[in-house]
Amino acid sequence: MQSVNDYYSAIQLRSDRWSSLREATGALGRDPQGKKADALRSQIEELFTSLALIERYWAFPGMQAFDHLRRQFEHGNLDDLAFGVHRVTRALTTGAYRRRHIPLDRESAEVDDHEDEAMLSPEARALTKPYFEVMIVDDLNEHQERWLKTNVGRMRRFEDPFMYETVIVPSLEDALIGILFNHNVQAVVVRPGLRLKSGVDLPILKRYLNRVGGAEGLEGLKPENFGAELCRLIASVRPELDAYLVTDRSVEEIAGLDLGICRRVFYNQEDFQELHLNILRGVQSRYKTPFFTALVEYSKQPTGVFHAMPISRGKSISRSHWIQDMGAFYGPNIFMAETSATSGGLDSLLEPHGPIKKAQELAARAFGSKQTFFATNGTSTCNKIVVQALVRPGDIVLVDRDCHKSHHYGMVLAGAQVVYLDSYPLNDYSMYGAVPLREIKHQLLALKAAGKLDQVRMLLLTNCTFDGVVYNVERVMEECLAIKPDLIFLWDEAWFAFARFGPTYRQRTGMNAANVLRERLKSPEHAKAYEKQAGKLKDADDEKLLMTRLVPPPDARVRVYTTQSTHKTLTSLRQGSMIHVNDQDFKGEVEQSFHEAYMTHTSTSPNYQIIASLDVGRRQVELEGFEFVQRQVEAAMSMRKAISTHPLLQKYFKVLTAGDMIPDAYRESGVESYYDPHQGWTDIWECWEKDEFVLDATRVTLAVGGTGWDGDTFKTQILMDKYGIQINKTSRNTVLFMTNIGTTRSSVAYLIEVLVEIAKELDDRLDDASNMERRAFEHRVKALMEDLPPLPDFSRFHDAFRSDKVTIEGDIRTAFFLSYDEKNCDYLDLHGSINEAMASGREVVSASFIIPYPPGFPILVPGQVVSAEILAFMRALDVNEIHGYRADLGLRVFTDEALAQRMGTKLPEAAE
Numbered sequence: 001m002q003s004v005n006d007y008y009s010a011i012q013l014r015s016d017r018w019s020s021l022r023e024a025t026g027a028l029g030r031d032p033q034g035k036k037a038d039a040l041r042s043q044i045e046e047l048f049t050s051l052a053l054i055e056r057y058w059a060f061p062g063m064q065a066f067d068h069l070r071r072q073f074e075h076g077n078l079d080d081l082a083f084g085v086h087r088v089t090r091a092l093t094t095g096a097y098r099r100r101h102i103p104l105d106r107e108s109a110e111v112d113d114h115e116d117e118a119m120l121s122p123e124a125r126a127l128t129k130p131y132f133e134v135m136i137v138d139d140l141n142e143h144q145e146r147w148l149k150t151n152v153g154r155m156r157r158f159e160d161p162f163m164y165e166t167v168i169v170p171s172l173e174d175a176l177i178g179i180l181f182n183h184n185v186q187a188v189v190v191r192p193g194l195r196l197k198s199g200v201d202l203p204i205l206k207r208y209l210n211r212v213g214g215a216e217g218l219e220g221l222k223p224e225n226f227g228a229e230l231c232r233l234i235a236s237v238r239p240e241l242d243a244y245l246v247t248d249r250s251v252e253e254i255a256g257l258d259l260g261i262c263r264r265v266f267y268n269q270e271d272f273q274e275l276h277l278n279i280l281r282g283v284q285s286r287y288k289t290p291f292f293t294a295l296v297e298y299s300k301q302p303t304g305v306f307h308a309m310p311i312s313r314g315k316s317i318s319r320s321h322w323i324q325d326m327g328a329f330y331g332p333n334i335f336m337a338e339t340s341a342t343s344g345g346l347d348s349l350l351e352p353h354g355p356i357k358k359a360q361e362l363a364a365r366a367f368g369s370k371q372t373f374f375a376t377n378g379t380s381t382c383n384k385i386v387v388q389a390l391v392r393p394g395d396i397v398l399v400d401r402d403c404h405k406s407h408h409y410g411m412v413l414a415g416a417q418v419v420y421l422d423s424y425p426l427n428d429y430s431m432y433g434a435v436p437l438r439e440i441k442h443q444l445l446a447l448k449a450a451g452k453l454d455q456v457r458m459l460l461l462t463n464c465t466f467d468g469v470v471y472n473v474e475r476v477m478e479e480c481l482a483i484k485p486d487l488i489f490l491w492d493e494a495w496f497a498f499a500r501f502g503p504t505y506r507q508r509t510g511m512n513a514a515n516v517l518r519e520r521l522k523s524p525e526h527a528k529a530y531e532k533q534a535g536k537l538k539d540a541d542d543e544k545l546l547m548t549r550l551v552p553p554p555d556a557r558v559r560v561y562t563t564q565s566t567h568k569t570l571t572s573l574r575q576g577s578m579i580h581v582n583d584q585d586f587k588g589e590v591e592q593s594f595h596e597a598y599m600t601h602t603s604t605s606p607n608y609q610i611i612a613s614l615d616v617g618r619r620q621v622e623l624e625g626f627e628f629v630q631r632q633v634e635a636a637m638s639m640r641k642a643i644s645t646h647p648l649l650q651k652y653f654k655v656l657t658a659g660d661m662i663p664d665a666y667r668e669s670g671v672e673s674y675y676d677p678h679q680g681w682t683d684i685w686e687c688w689e690k691d692e693f694v695l696d697a698t699r700v701t702l703a704v705g706g707t708g709w710d711g712d713t714f715k716t717q718i719l720m721d722k723y724g725i726q727i728n729k730t731s732r733n734t735v736l737f738m739t740n741i742g743t744t745r746s747s748v749a750y751l752i753e754v755l756v757e758i759a760k761e762l763d764d765r766l767d768d769a770s771n772m773e774r775r776a777f778e779h780r781v782k783a784l785m786e787d788l789p790p791l792p793d794f795s796r797f798h799d800a801f802r803s804d805k806v807t808i809e810g811d812i813r814t815a816f817f818l819s820y821d822e823k824n825c826d827y828l829d830l831h832g833s834i835n836e837a838m839a840s841g842r843e844v845v846s847a848s849f850i851i852p853y854p855p856g857f858p859i860l861v862p863g864q865v866v867s868a869e870i871l872a873f874m875r876a877l878d879v880n881e882i883h884g885y886r887a888d889l890g891l892r893v894f895t896d897e898a899l900a901q902r903m904g905t906k907l908p909e910a911a912e
């Protein structure tokens with residue numbers, strides 16, 4: 001049996017234990033007197049013991065059935081045992097237990113076995129009632145437990161929209177373990193008899209308790225408060241769940257408590273009917289999809305189309321002689337749901353009052369925002385909307401320089417004064433990390449010293465970065481607010497929509513941090529902490545402020561925006577994105593300008609299918625986001641483990657760890673790697689709570705320089721052309737494998753197989769290589785892994801685009817439009833004339849965005865001075881795609897005349 005440390009999660013442990021039990025009981029059943037029988041018996045014994053700790057948190061097969069299997073083993077009914085275990089394991093794998101009762105004895109099973117779950121059509125599956133589990137928390141004896149289950153079970157009716165089963169756990173701790181372990185739980189019923197402590201002593205389960213700050217905080221809790229405290233704690237780890245508190249305390253006492261996500265308080269313990277109806281209604285409120293449902297309804301109505309869209313109802317296709325294949329490929333429903341109507345039960349995205357408005361409100365609840373807006377043209381557009389809504393011409397915005405290009409264009413459109421922030425470089429892998437908090441504070445303090453803090457409007461950062469570096473969002477906001485208490489934050493979470501649904505990840509999302517901060521700033525403890533620090537820092541210099549963890553004033557405003565490409569990490573059609581708002585001043589100050597910005601960028605014919613898919617994607621995450629994100633992290637972790645422990649793969653590849661991608665100074669926890677071949681898994685909770693930066697484990701960066709291929713060649717010529725594996729991002733010597741909520745264990749297995757095959761081929765090739773060939777290979781590897789051009793910092797804006805020389809902000813808009821006039825621009829050859837120009841002392845200033853792929857962000861923006869480092873980097877880049885640069889013409893730069901004119905000065909030579 002593998003040790004518990006070999007498992008990243010208890011879910012994997014559970015499924016592995018059941019498979020082992022199936023194999024062992026099967027083998028023993030086939031040969032009960034064989035040589036291995038004794039060993040098998042003790043293995044089965046151990047597996048039963050270990051599963052007994054785990055199964056109490058799950059409704060299927062349930063402790064009763066589990067104990068029955070165990071008794072069969074003890075009584076030597078080996079055939080029946082093997083049969084029963086086989087049925088359980090199979091039902092767990094196929095999910096059949098979600099759809100029907102699974103009999104474990106032979107006679108009933110024979111009647112039942114007609115249905116092969118894998119063969120169910122999608123239509124048939126859509127007709128089955130969704131299943132979930134309700135966790136009841138009460139310390140009961142066996143008899144009481146049976147009584148309770150029977151009573152709840154009796155409430156079921158044929159017309160119920162969902163099916164559920166109950167799991168009973170005795171204590172507050174067990175309930176917390178249960179909801180973090182059992183993803184089937186959708187509702188928790190907390191009864192007055194619960195106790196505090198769990199009797200379970202399995203570290204992999206106990207670890208879950210760290211998610212709520214450990215058990216220490218609970219020690220002094222009075223028993224009458226266990227229930228309310230549990231409701232509050234559930235809200236902090238799985239806010240999407242419904243809790244019901246059954247209590248015998250008075251209404252007045254209960255009213256004064258924080259009950260977290262409690263939907264209802266019951267004073268009558270045995271009102272099962274009410275409880276049942278409430279549980280169903282709670283799940284229904286997450287299940288409903290106002291816009292998707294409206295669109296389905298609309299598509300069924302008979303209508304005559306007398307406005308735009310000949311494709312509506314498929315009319316232009318069905319009458320066609322030439323495009324029938326399109327109709328056949330997509331099927332009829334998509335065209336039935338295509339319409340330009342905004343009435344008849346539908347709604348307008350630009351002025352929503354009906355189902356789109358409702359769908360957006362539900363999304364706000366799911367993602368923890370105060371307002372949510374859907375977008376049908378990606379986060380590229382969302383970013384421009386938010387920037388335009390909030391930034392006035394001349395406002396100063398601090399932006400990470402390696403942000404997505406939509407932000408740079410957003411800055412141009414808004415006329416912002418841009419302070420570009422440098423991320424720490426990862427020269428060994430030719431990629432950037434993220435912007436250290438010290439650098440952000442440093443720029444804010446410089447602006448403060450220059451008397452420009454009033455002009456500063458927004459801090460804009462990418463979280464997480466493409467490569468998976470994640471900020472400590474809460475800390476960044478706290479410390480920045482301590483310097484500028486009304487600063488607005490835009491977190492580009494294009495890659496991070498899923499994070500809300502994993503408790504570890506959630507704490508580093510903009511919306512969660514905003515909600516935490518809003519609460520914290522109101523608290524008396526915070527006011528005290530602030531006063532204390534303010535006294536200490538009264539005469540502090542900048543260095544002291546940079547070294548101190550700053551506390552924001554209690555009256556700081558929490559103003560947070562996030563933009564998410566739902567389509568990148570969750571279920572949504574391409575381009576489906578959301579803007580989430582958690583801004584205390586939105587209603588008073590922003591609503592109108594937000595509306596204008598939204599109108600500026602949104603099509604008057606937004607795609608209904610995209611909106612419907614956002615609505616359904618929201619339903620999914622509210623009901624199974626927790627499970628899917630957990631599985632995704634598991635898949636990524638098993639990929640990390642498989643690659644880093646395979647001896648052949650280690651020769652040519654390396655999975656980059658947190659230690660590789662985040663310098664020590666930003667990893668206070670000291671955690672280097674989430675998996676260590678000797679120590680097993682690290683619980684990532686601790687570093688996610690503390691460190692300045694952490695690594696999103698679902699993105700696996702693989703260094704491939706050891707193969708002698710650069711990242712781009714490895715991607716296109718090896719992975720894509722030879723094996724049909726698609727990836728997106730590469731650097732000079734790495735490729736990035738992104739997992740998502742659709743990643744399966746088999747797709748991970750296939751990738752590993754492919755990597756092993758590539759490594760074997762390389763091995764063979766090197767075996768047969770001549771000395772010369774081998775030397776050439778080593779040379780290539782060295783060039784890729786060691787001789788890397790250092791990544792350049794942002795140089796500076798030319799004085800023509802700066803208001804002074806005190807702080808570094810620049811007017812990117814003026815530079816951008818100055819280049820529209822061709823006579824202001826010139827071209828310099830990267831390998832010739834530019835050298836002469838720079839050698840002669842001329843300041844060469846870029847007139848365009850220059851964006852090489854990879855890394856995919858501008859290494860030059862309009863108005864930026866070209867430095868020797870940038871030039872060296874451009875020359876060393878061996879990528880095919882450099883947007884904004886034309887090799888036949890050269891680098892587009894401003895003429896000296898244009899710059900001089902901007903500055904209102906004459907050229908030095910002209911002045912003579």
Ligand SMILES: Cc1ncc(COP(=O)(O)O)c(C=O)c1O
Binds near residue numbers: 379381403
């Ligand atoms: C950080 C970041 N922001 C925004 C975007 C744009 O998102 P979309 O493709 O949804 O327009 C991307 C796209 O890759 C991105 O990486």
